[in-house]
Amino acid sequence: MDETTTPNFINYYVKSGRIPLRRAGLPEEIAAAALFLASRECGYLTGAGLVVDGGLTITL
Incomplete structure (x- = not known):
């Protein structure tokens, strides 16, 4: 993992609903x-x- 794939980064997008698949x-x-x-x-x-x-990209 690097700075763009840390658990906090991933959790932010999942929990904020920005990833339509929700995971x-x-x-x-x-x-x-x-x-x-x-x-x-x-x-x-x-x-x-x-x-x-x-x-994700369709929500940006």
């Missing part, structure tokens, strides 16, 4: 997105960002 992401969920980006299934995806944030 922090699990390491496995982030890993699944990374694996997708490295997989053959992602072979035709170019120039796109994959946002894995539980919906």
Whole structure:
């Protein structure tokens, strides 16, 4: 963890209701997105960002 992923930072966004899924992401969920980006299934995806944030960015 660094200064942007401390428990206080995560708890702030979860408790304030800013994350629509109402919880922090699990390491496995982030890993699944990374694996997708490295997989053959992602072979035709170019120039796109994959946002894995539980919906946080739609509330900002």
